[in-house]
Amino acid sequence: MARKIRKDIKVGSLEKKLILASGSIKNLDGRDARSDKKLGALQKDAEKVLKKPITNFEIPK
Secondary structure (H helix, E strand, O other): OOEEOOOOOEHHHHHHHOOOOOOOOEOOOOOEOOOOOEHHHHHHHHHHHHOOOOOOOEEOO
């Protein structure tokens, strides 16, 4: 079973954890998400735009 990613992780730390290039995680408008922004805040912004809840993200093993 894959581990869930916590909502209080910062985007920069998540990119390092998943071994992604800096700037890989983007806002819905296509701009790079700030590295000090938390994943939960990014999800809330997306929910406002999409008007539907965002499911939990999981890290594959």
